[in-house]
Amino acid sequence: GAVVSQHPSRVICKSGTSVKIECRSLDFQATTMFWYRQFPKKSLMLMATSNEGSKATYEQGVEKDKFLINHASLTLSTLTVTSAHPEDSSFYICSAGGTVAFGANVLTFGAGSRLTVL
Amino acid sequence: GQNIDQPTEMTATEGAIVQINCTYQTSGFNGLFWYQQHAGEAPTFLSYNVLDGLEEKGRFSSFLSRSKGYSYLLLKELQMKDSASYLCAVRGVGDYKLSFGAGTTVTVRA
Numbered sequence: 001g002a003v004v005s006q007h008p009s010r011v012i013c014k015s016g017t018s019v020k021i022e023c024r025s026l027d028f029q030a031t032t033m034f035w036y037r038q039f040p041k042k043s044l045m046l047m048a049t050s051n052e053g054s055k056a057t058y059e060q061g062v063e064k065d066k067f068l069i070n071h072a073s074l075t076l077s078t079l080t081v082t083s084a085h086p087e088d089s090s091f092y093i094c095s096a097g098g099t100v101a102f103g104a105n106v107l108t109f110g111a112g113s114r115l116t117v118l
Numbered sequence: 119g120q121n122i123d124q125p126t127e128m129t130a131t132e133g134a135i136v137q138i139n140c141t142y143q144t145s146g147f148n149g150l151f152w153y154q155q156h157a158g159e160a161p162t163f164l165s166y167n168v169l170d171g172l173e174e175k176g177r178f179s180s181f182l183s184r185s186k187g188y189s190y191l192l193l194k195e196l197q198m199k200d201s202a203s204y205l206c207a208v209r210g211v212g213d214y215k216l217s218f219g220a221g222t223t224v225t226v227r228a
Binding site: 004006032034036041042043044045046049091093095097105106107108109110111112114 | 153158160162166216218219220223
């Protein structure tokens with residue numbers, strides 16, 4: 001089945017530094033990937049759609065200069081949290097479509113990256 | 119916009135049945151998904167409905183009524199490992215984006 005790998009799984013950084021999170025589709029090509037953010041006991045909130053070879057599409061209220069997305073190849077998208085602050089601490093999850101089930105393109109999720117900003 | 123509601127928590131006994139309801143009001147509809155998520159892990163796909171009716175997959179079944187904006191996930195013969203959060207998600211028209219409900223935490227007790 002489709003596998004999405006996300007790295008790192010956990011990262012702790014100091015306030016003001018930048019952190020890069022990678023999302024890879026291991027056994028399929030993904031022209032589109034999605035980045036979600038999840039607060040404790042809350043829903044997944046879509047941040048942006050990552051498009052291979054073009055600019056990402058950000059959801060309303062998400063700062064594109066804060067959360068830089070690069071999708072340079074068909075198997076890799078990166079999310080960089082720039083000048084991180086404690087309020088950026090969260091669980092970030094990426095997803096990509098890779099499986100067709102019941103006639104639908106099913107999104108497969110990475111294992112997530114827990115960011116803690118001190 | 120999307121508005122997706124599901125109960126926050128449910129508790130059930132091992133071996134029992136639990137039904138998790140999900141209601142949605144969306145600007146466009148192209149399918150409803152259920153995902154299971156254990157704490158600190160990625161959501162995993164459980165089921166997909168795009169037409170009205172019941173989809174059965176082992177111990178899990180999912181139902182959809184598009185006219186009512188309503189779905190439920192039915193978990194039968196509950197096992198301890200079924201303790202997790204269950205996410206209802208709706209896909210809009212024209213893309214693969216999913217909008218998620220807040221999730222229902224199911225606790226299975228012995």
